Amino acid sequence: MENNKISVGLDIGTTKIVAMIGRKNEYNKLEILGIGKAKSLGVKRGVVSNITQTIQSIQQAVEEAESVSGHKIEEVVVGIAGQHIRSLHHSDYITRENSDEVIDEADIDNLVNQVHKLVMLPGEEIIHVLPQEFKVDSQGEIKEPVGMYGGRLEANFHVVVGQVSSIRNIGRCVKSAGLDLFKITLEPLASAAAVLSQEEKEAGVALIDIGGGTTDLAIFKDGIIRHTAVIPFGGNVITEDIKEGCSIIEKQAELLKIKFGSAWPGENKETEIVSIPGLRGREPKEITLKNLSKIIHARVQEIIEHVYLEIKNYGHETAKGKLIGGIVLTGGGAQLKHLRQLVEYITGMDARIGYPNEHLAGDSDDALSSPAYATAVGLLMEGLEKGTKQQQEEDALKAAEEALAEEENELADTDQKEVEKQVSEEPSKPRGKSFFDKFTERFKDFLDNAE
Template sequence: MDTNKIAVGLDIGTTKIVAIVGQKNEHGKLEILGMGRSKSLGVHRGVVNNITQTIESIKKAVSEAEKASNYKITDVTVGIAGQHIRSLQHSDYISRSNFEDVIDDVDIDKLKDQVHKLVMLPGEEIIHVLPQEYKVDSQSEIIEPRGFHGSRLEANFHVVIGQISLMRNIARCVKEAGLNLIGITLEPLASSDAVLSQEEKEAGVALIDVGGGTTDIAVFKDNIIRHTAVIPFGGNVITDDIKTGCSIIERQAEILKVKYGSAWPSENKEIEVISIPGLHGREPKEITVKKLSQIIHARVEEIISLSYLELRNYGCEEQKKKLIAGIVMTGGGSKLKHLRQLTEYTTGMDVRIGYCNEHLASGQPKELASPEYATAIGLLMTGLNNLENYKNKFNYTQEKEIQPKVEIKKESVETEKKIKEISQKEEKKKEKKKSIFSTFQEKFIKYINDTE
């Protein structure tokens, strides 16, 4: 087992906390070494509301994953969600002093860093700065600006924002559980990595992740993230409605939803009756499957309508922004019977349920391909990609450091000076070079440490 190639995804959800340990095989597929799961006791609608209980739940899930994988977990990649997440579109530009030099990573990072300095509302922090199209001088709709000549570099950005205090609570729980938080990403982005194909992202697709406490949305078009949103309703609200409508306890309501629940009442007959055991010797209660479906249908229709409203806010009804690949639904709530049919009927779009099996190596437990593990699998993929990016940068740096030493011995003094100048320039690039994520991550982790 090569521990340098192993990563851990930690999904801190409203209903469950999942820790997944894995690595990539020689074909680039995920090999899951172990998984741990525990009931989430201190999270409500994606936000931590009980620090102590959340820490205990994290420890339980991590301990279970360690036993299953025989791997000591220290570093984790965590997802962020919750109703406090919002997004906006922003355009910005930089002027370049020497337009004869080609645009490189330093210029792009300078532009992204400028967006990171945007003034937010009190208590808010930028999580992601996601570039869409670039514009170099008068040439627009450029996807990859590196290598272009120009004096002005401009771009449209999708900026994701969250409440720093609520994000800090998640980071605190992870730290108090004895773990290092090395990666933070928006949960719908993680889920999209796990269940969407490149063809779907190019054609135009909406990911709707129906979780326990929230429904997360991410829209892609031309392989670019176009819109994100979080709706503060999920599977738990459906359970609450069943509990209230049938006057039963939560555990019974959850069982009814999972075993007999349907989002399409007309598919059920009036004569189908479910008997629910009474409490402490009381008479059992009876409810028809059709009435149960009617309760579920009312809430699910609301969630779908709010999700479709977000898609319309993006502009999915415009010809240029049309989502050809339709909707992909994932998350534990997507397993509800007839949900796909109701979504198709309500939105008029093609719908499929998103599974993670495309990225899993053969021989993995079928349970892991379930939609409810999409976010955890996506977070694992993010962690593994970060490891690869770090390794590639390290190898690139090593080559840059070694190469000039070999050349200097063979070249003249004038060439030696040029090589020294190039080496210094590369060193400056290396210092400035930061990923979209690392800029926020370093600031965020520093913020956590400074407040201790």
Template sequence: MENHQYSVGLDIGTTKIVAIVGRRNAHGKIEVLGVGKAKSLGVHKGIVNNISQTIQSIKSAVAEAQSSSGVPIHKVTVGIAGKHIRSLQHSDYIMRENPDQYITEDDIEVLKEQVKKLVMLPGEEIIHVLPQEYKVDSEGEIQEPIGMHGKRLEANFHVVVGQMGSIRNIARCVHEAGLEMEALTLEPLASSEAVLTKEEKEAGVAIVDIGGGTTDIAIFKDNIIRHTCVIPYGGGIITDDIKEGCSIIEKHAEQLKVKFGSAVPDLEKDSTFVTIPGLHGRPDKEISLKTLAQIVNARVEEILEMVNTELKAYGAFEQKKKLIAGIVLTGGGSNLRNLRQLANYTTGFDSRIGFANEYVVNDKNQLLKGPEFATAIGLLMESLKIRDRKNGTEQPEEKVEIIETVPENTMAAEQPEFRTEEQPEIQTAKRKPNRLTIGEKIMASVKKFFEEVE
């Protein structure tokens, strides 16, 4: 089997790096053939801060994906996030030389290229130019102008911008890991591909992807991207709060969050405790689950308030811009117990957890079940779309099914667990808990950059 038949999504996250290999089968469905996962050691809040460690993590994830799929990996579609990402609205137009000829994809590309020449702040670069609505001569609110006649073609654009240095660092890591970067995609856009339905995008929906270092937001209305942003806080800062608030090591704090963490303290009993083994012969430590929930709640509420601020910035509380489909929570942080209830209360919108396996059939081992794989699957879907466009076989917009064929023993022990001798035990005791205080298509320029370097 030739490599060009396959696509690869590479999610370079703050806590993990995931590579997923897939292809379209004879029925136009997507088969996931291999998954590789490695701990992310050189990324902080979505930004690469250690080149060599990031390269090593990418190599490890890609090697595992190659091993499980039996396919050599050369090209990857990569996700980007980070606190440096910002977005803006821009309108632009072109005057067509021959209005008697109908508008083609080439005309739209000319208009996009014109927008890409916008002057940015020093050190910034345009990542995406996303058309929203078009206007042909005097006719407005056109979503698909191809095939129409007109002299003046105008459009409103959602422009996503990032720091040039951060973009170059990601490109360098991918390049030095022996890979070619096929495309760079904003992570919340990739996640939305994997977990949102067309109906939700039409009705109005916000996807909130809570990762390890950042919380990424994308808002859709009338099937058009309306707003994107990156909040520089994610699940990692909740772990830090637990570590400081409970005076325990980071490994135990992460395991406490995953196994027992809750976003709503009122749903936890005062009398339920978890025992954490002491270090090197020190006495064990008892932590009330209600106290744990209070620590988690304080930080999650702060993140959700930031989400609320972004919803208000878009205008989600106005009648015309109302998000009828509410909020879809995804990413590893959305696994937190009772998060959906807290999101409903804090934002006032109905929410659901977005699982990427809505697109996965025959996922026998449930490897891709968790929302933490939403971005990687979305990047794979984006990569397949790029291949389809190049091959002239673009698939119609419909719900995509992914057939999971990863070997059964792959990633069998990925779930975080306490070692047997350190396994905390929940104990019930009628004691009053102590109160604790509590105090993330520029490919041409990227390729050009490397050509100049080389």
């Protein structure tokens, strides 16, 4: 099966909008064909607040990605975050009509569709329905019920809910930028796909994605997503505090944070001073790095404590819910110096910085494996994943049609020969296998190979 499907991830963030074009190479790794970036002006805390500006930024990012890659972008996978996202747990079941047949994907789809019909609060809609464990008849803790016998299929679900208006606004921006919306995905799930290993998800891990406007959290345990949350502040509030605390303009505050910022105040000596040019003819300002890191420390501590509260609410302190894999930090905010040490100090959990390079092809540009691109890489992976499934189904259908055509030709040939032979009265022996059997076998073989 030739797999040259190209997909596009569009990360609409508070500070930047990233469009990433890529495909899978022969080793099943991501080959990034092009990337486009634009400053995001119309998004506040992960939610679109200015439609026109957001459309312009999306177009700018997409055009840049198109010119780098030479591919035209038509449909995109978009990430959604923002303070309106909440998650809830729900159990549901279906009673199967025929318990003599094994459970298949269609039964699971029926169950998931049933959950999609849940009545939400006014103005909310369901973004994701993620099955956790299944229960067949009365046997619990089943991860994969396909192929089992049973009359009643039951499951616990992690349901992610967002505001209808915010989701529609994102859809509107994407459409107005001349693109088709292929799928909307929760950003922490995309980032998790890009930076977490399967072992970490099994052992239990909390992914903290510190973006410009929001900090996203996704908790996995036993390989299953257990909890998601979006906390409505990120790197921008740190910049805001530096701006207020040092009386400087935002651009300078951002530069200070990136160049000299540290989350650990003990690092800097009183004597380390940065001089910042004053505005138009005013005296330059002198700022001690100790003060700078005190401001950053206070804010970062607040963000981490918020996240840690969510981790405790999930049940990290219980024996069953313990996250052995600790914490993985990603997103642009994860590049802050000494952040990892501060996180370990506050939470008492192991931490590492998550780089999205595990899934990238070996010859990828190093810049792409920056934590700031984790969400974009994850969205791209999501698009390719969906694509391969569709591709398999299409290929299966195509193969079936070809097999049919071939069989018909064979049949026509055989009939021709039969006529020519003018066989005597004795009844002809049945041919080895009926055409239909052969066709089904071929189709099965093909499906097995497509897996």
